[in-house]
Amino acid sequence: MLPRIVLASLHTRKTSATLIVVAIALSLVMIVGIERLRHQVRANFASTVSGIDLIVSARGGPMNILLYSVFRLSDPTAGIRWDTVEHLADHPDVKWWIPIALGDSHRGFPVVATNDSYLAHYRYGRDQALSLADGQWFAGADQVVLGSAVAQRLGYQLGDDMVLAHGASGPAIIEHDNHPFTVVGVLSATGTPVDQSVHVSLAGMAAIHSGGQFRSGLPPRPGQRADTPDSVNAVMLGLERRTAVLSLQRELSRYKAEPLSAIIPGVQLQRLWRMTAVGENALRATSMAVLLVALLVLVSTILAALEGRRHELAVLRAAGAGRLAVYGVIVGESLLVTVIGSLLGLTLLFVAQWALAPLALAEWSLRLPDTFLSVRELPTLAAILLAGSLAGLIPAEKAFRNSLADGLTPRN
Amino acid sequence: MVLELDSLRYQHPGQARPFIHIDRFVLQAGERVLLHGPSGCGKSTLLSLITGIRPAQQGDIRVAGQLFSSLSQRRRDAFRADHIGVIFQAFNLLPYLTAVDNVCLSAGFSRRRCEREAAGNNKQRRVAAQDLLTRLGLDAATSALPAWQLSFGQQQRVAAARALFGKPDLIIADEPTSALDSHSRDTLLALLCEHCEHAGSALLMVSHDNQVADHFHRSVAFSALNGGEHHAA
Numbered sequence: 001m002l003p004r005i006v007l008a009s010l011h012t013r014k015t016s017a018t019l020i021v022v023a024i025a026l027s028l029v030m031i032v033g034i035e036r037l038r039h040q041v042r043a044n045f046a047s048t049v050s051g052i053d054l055i056v057s058a059r060g061g062p063m064n065i066l067l068y069s070v071f072r073l074s075d076p077t078a079g080i081r082w083d084t085v086e087h088l089a090d091h092p093d094v095k096w097w098i099p100i101a102l103g104d105s106h107r108g109f110p111v112v113a114t115n116d117s118y119l120a121h122y123r124y125g126r127d128q129a130l131s132l133a134d135g136q137w138f139a140g141a142d143q144v145v146l147g148s149a150v151a152q153r154l155g156y157q158l159g160d161d162m163v164l165a166h167g168a169s170g171p172a173i174i175e176h177d178n179h180p181f182t183v184v185g186v187l188s189a190t191g192t193p194v195d196q197s198v199h200v201s202l203a204g205m206a207a208i209h210s211g212g213q214f215r216s217g218l219p220p221r222p223g224q225r226a227d228t229p230d231s232v233n234a235v236m237l238g239l240e241r242r243t244a245v246l247s248l249q250r251e252l253s254r255y256k257a258e259p260l261s262a263i264i265p266g267v268q269l270q271r272l273w274r275m276t277a278v279g280e281n282a283l284r285a286t287s288m289a290v291l292l293v294a295l296l297v298l299v300s301t302i303l304a305a306l307e308g309r310r311h312e313l314a315v316l317r318a319a320g321a322g323r324l325a326v327y328g329v330i331v332g333e334s335l336l337v338t339v340i341g342s343l344l345g346l347t348l349l350f351v352a353q354w355a356l357a358p359l360a361l362a363e364w365s366l367r368l369p370d371t372f373l374s375v376r377e378l379p380t381l382a383a384i385l386l387a388g389s390l391a392g393l394i395p396a397e398k399a400f401r402n403s404l405a406d407g408l409t410p411r412n
Numbered sequence: 413m414v415l416e417l418d419s420l421r422y423q424h425p426g427q428a429r430p431f432i433h434i435d436r437f438v439l440q441a442g443e444r445v446l447l448h449g450p451s452g453c454g455k456s457t458l459l460s461l462i463t464g465i466r467p468a469q470q471g472d473i474r475v476a477g478q479l480f481s482s483l484s485q486r487r488r489d490a491f492r493a494d495h496i497g498v499i500f501q502a503f504n505l506l507p508y509l510t511a512v513d514n515v516c517l518s519a520g521f522s523r524r525r526c527e528r529e530a531a532g533n534n535k536q537r538r539v540a541a542q543d544l545l546t547r548l549g550l551d552a553a554t555s556a557l558p559a560w561q562l563s564f565g566q567q568q569r570v571a572a573a574r575a576l577f578g579k580p581d582l583i584i585a586d587e588p589t590s591a592l593d594s595h596s597r598d599t600l601l602a603l604l605c606e607h608c609e610h611a612g613s614a615l616l617m618v619s620h621d622n623q624v625a626d627h628f629h630r631s632v633a634f635s636a637l638n639g640g641e642h643h644a645a
Contacts, residue, residue, distance in 0.1 A: 001520035008508040311503035317465055318500070319574070320493020320521030322486050404467075407460025408586060409500060 002325060006332040009312065013305060017337060020298050024341025027294040028384060029349050031287040032377055036349075036369050038280050039376070042273065044366055045071075048192040049265045051123035052098075053245050056080065056088060056252055057234040059259035063275075066268040069100055069234040072110045072193050076102045079231025084258060093244040094237050096121045101205050101232040104164045109150045111164050111198045113205035113229065121238055124192045134158060135185035141203035145185040149195040149362050156183050164198070164208060191367035205229050237262075291384065294341075295391045298334055302395040310402055310410040317403045326400045331392035338388025342381060346373055413474070414582050414614040415439035415462065420471035422461055432458055433639040434471075437632075441581070444605060444615040448622045449634030455618040458638075459584050462616070463496055464488035476581045493521035497575030497613065499604075501587035504571035505559035511570045512555045515541035515577050525578020544573045548603055565596050572604050579611040587619050594623075601627045 010017050049070050057065045060077035067074035079101070089097050098118050104111035112118075119137045122130050135158045138145050144164075146156055156162065161180040181200065189195055206229040239245060245264060252262040306313075313326060321329075353368045360366045373381070402410070415438065422432035432454050439445055449455055460466040462473060464480050467488075473480040476495050480488055497518065505514045516537050519526045531537035545555045548569045559567060568588055575583050585604070589597040605627050608615045617628070625631040 001517070004513070005506065005509070008506070012508045312506055315500075315504065315506055316517075317489075318463065318492075318498035319518040320489060322489030322521075324486075325521065404465065407457060407466045408463060408498065408584075409456050 002328045002332060005316075005329055006336060009309075009329070010333055010336065016301055016305065020294075020301055020337050021341040021344060023294045023297050024338055024384075024388070025345035025348060027287070027290040028342050028345030029352070030290045031380060031384075032345070033349050033352075034283050034287045035377065035380065036353075036371075038283060040366065040369055044191060045272070046269055047125040049123075049269075050125060050127055051121075051238065052236045052265050053239045053242060054237040054249060054252075054262045055234055055265060056237060056260055056262045059261045062261065062263040062268050063271065065234065065261060065263050066265060066272070068102065069236070070193070070265065072102070072112075072197065076233040079229075079233050080235070080260065081231050081258060082229070084255070084260070085232055085235055087257075088235055088237065091248070093239050093241070093248050095240045096238040098122060098236040099202060099232040100234040100236065101202060101229050103233070104205065104208065106150075106162060106164050106198045107154060109147070109154075109196055109198050111200060111205075113200050113202050113232070115202060118199065122194070122236075124190050124194065128190070130190065130194065131188045132185045133188040135183070137185055138199065138201050138204070139184070141201055141207050142181055143184040143201070143204070144181040145187060145199040146183060147187055147195040147197045147199070148189040149365060150198055151183075151186040152362050156186075158183055158186070162198075164200070189361055189365075191361055191365050193365060195361075195365045202229055202232070291387070295387050298337065298388065299391045299394055302330065302334060302392065303398065306395055306399055306402065309399070310406060313399055313403050314406055314408065314410050318408060323400050326403065327393075327396040330396035330399050331389055334392030334395075335385070335389040338385055338391075341388075342384055413438055414441050414443070414476055415616065416472070416474040417462075418472040418474075420461065420468060420473060422457060422466070422469055430470075432461065434458070434637055435639065437637060439582070439614050439616055442609070442612055442614055443630075444608060444628045445617070446622070446625050446628040446631040447616065447618045447634050447637070448620065448625075448631060449618070450620055453634050454638060455634055456586055458634075459498075459586055459616075459618060462582075463498060463584055464492050490521075493518065494524040495581045497577070497580040497583045499568070499571045499575045499583065499585040499588040501590055502564075504574075504588075505562075505567055507560035508558055510556050510558055511545060511550060511562065511566075511573075512538050512541045514559055514570055515545060515574045518574050518580075519578055522578060525580065528579045529577060541573070541577060544577055544607075545570065548573050548607070564591060565600070568592065568600055569603065572600065572607070576604075576607050576611055576613065580613055583608060583613045583615045585615065585617040588617070589624065590619065590621065597624065598627075 055065060055069050057069065058078045058080050064074050064077065068076045085099055088094060096117050098121060099114055101113035102110060116137065119130055133148060135145070144162065150156070160183045162183065163180055181204065187194060209229065239248065249262045249264065252260045316325065316329065350372050353370060357368045357370070360368050417434050417437040420432060420434045421430040423430045447455060457466070461468050462475070464483070467485065468481060475491070478491060483491060506517065509517070519529065519531065519537055526532065526537060529537065529540040531540040542552060542555055546552070550566060550569060554562065554566065559570065562570065571588065589600055592600060601624055605615065618634070622631060
């Protein structure tokens with residue numbers, strides 16, 4: 001009987017009930033959406049590097065090294081000399097090495113000069129290797145492999161020519177237009193900064209900076225090797241044994257020939273989370289405030305409706321409804337509204353994720369979650385439902401007190 | 413005795429003297445009594461006390477032998493559901509429920525009243541409610557309408573049916589006919605009295621109108637009963 005009364009009574013107040021449902025749905029979208037985004041950004045960051053034991057760079061702040069070498073978010077420090085790279089490559093503890101030389105860009109996308117190890121050993125996500133969606137990895141100095149987002153945004157096809165600019169960002173300051181590159185491959189989407197990168201060989205990078213003579217057949221400047229640049233910005237290392245990480249890190253910090261820093265990506269990521277915690281907490285506080293407002297709207301709407309429902313409650317009381325039944329009708333209503341609002345919110349979020357997923361991947365290299373509700377979010381949802389039913393308690397008590405004061409017939 | 417009032421006092425908060433002050437009033441089983449008096453004299457307050465919605469401050473109220481003042485609010489509510497049917501002047505029904513559902517409302521709070529209609533489950537309850545509505549002159553099609561679509565006279569008959577459903581010991585009626593014309597008023601009262609007789613329920617009706625006294629076994633002036641202060645509301 002009570003559920004029927006709750007439903008029928010709500011039905012007569014469709015408009016206000018719908019508005020509350022929408023308010024609750026939207027605040028749930030905010031809360032759960034922000035939480036998911038936060039989690040996903042973190043997971044995305046964490047999945048950017050996988051299986052890299054050390055990143056070696058010229059001496060500098062560890063966070064800066066992580067940001068520019070992995071995320072391409074910060075300016076690279078000075079380079080490390082090529083003979084140091086060779087020293088690292090020959091080190092007995094090192095299983096594989098990936099050189100990273102930065103500094104050029106193509107229409108805002110960073111150019112990464114590297115070698116074949118990049119394709120073979122770079123890992124992201126859960127130990128996933130890079131793969132080519134189209135074409136092949138570069139083999140010559142004038143060949144370029146594009147990240148998926150670069151190819152998609154700039155509309156390049158295999159065989160297209162492109163020109164690389166010196167300088168990391170914005171419209172080119174100096175374009176190396178005497179050295180056009182040819183697109184030979186496009187990588188599959190990874191949801192990491194790899195998607196936003198333009199990959200060339202070290203020889204290609206060297207050629208750009210040596211004045212582009214290699215195509216004209218002239219030899220490079222004296223003292224410069226044709227196939228490698230003078231320096232690279234970082235070297236990512238995979239070790240034979242993980243246990244050697246700390247000792248190698250120590251060893252490299254005392255490297256005589258030039259000052260080096262070696263960072264463990266996982267450790268720096270942990271530090272990064274601690275740095276971003278303030279911002280995340282601010283986001284969380286905002287979404288909590290939104291929910292609080294929605295619940296206040298719920299309480300005030302029920303309270304406002306009570307005046308008009310005095311007769312309804314008097315009829316119920318006269319028919320024998322006690323405190324429990326009055327509470328049942330009022331709290332049942334707020335709980336029902338909260339449940340419907342929550343389901344609507346989850347559905348909206350699910351649809352939004354589905355609709356925005358391709359855009360987010362292409363624009364921000366962010367993989368959106370494809371879940372309707374994850375176990376992690378159950379406490380949040382439970383808290384919302386609890387708050388929704390508690391929100392009914394105040395009006396319920398007021399309704400019961402009204403009915404005592406009104407007696408059998410409420411005054412108009 | 414269905415209803416017994418002894419030295420009953422009720423005082424509104426902030427007032428110096430009792431609003432209700434009744435030394436003794438008794439209603440026998442099956443008896444129909446009209447309590448008449450002008451508006452605001454305290455009739456509705458008295459009914460709230462008798463139904464146990466408002467707690468009495470002093471004195472004894474016994475309904476079907478049960479002393480209300482010894483019961484908790486919760487038990488009073490349950491007792492009311494079991495033993496008392498109520499008809500209001502207006503706003504008797506939940507407008508969004510059908511006539512049948514409105515009749516079933518009181519049975520929804522009382523196992524005793526279900527048993528007295530031999531209506532154990534929901535379906536039997538609805539059949540019994542429809543039977544009663546039919547006897548009061550509402551056909552099945554009308555009874556399936558939401559209450560707000562019914563005419564006022566029909567609504568009052570549904571209200572009567574809800575009060576009568578489950579044959580409670582006492583039916584309390586608060587000016588149920590005041591918004592009806594004299595013909596409808598007499599029809600409704602005749603039906604109500606007939607079914608009270610049939611159900612064996614006592615009827616206590618308050619009205620400002622003494623013209624309907626013919627339908628009742630006795631008629632009592634509220635002013636003669638109540639020794640308290642009288643205020644016009």
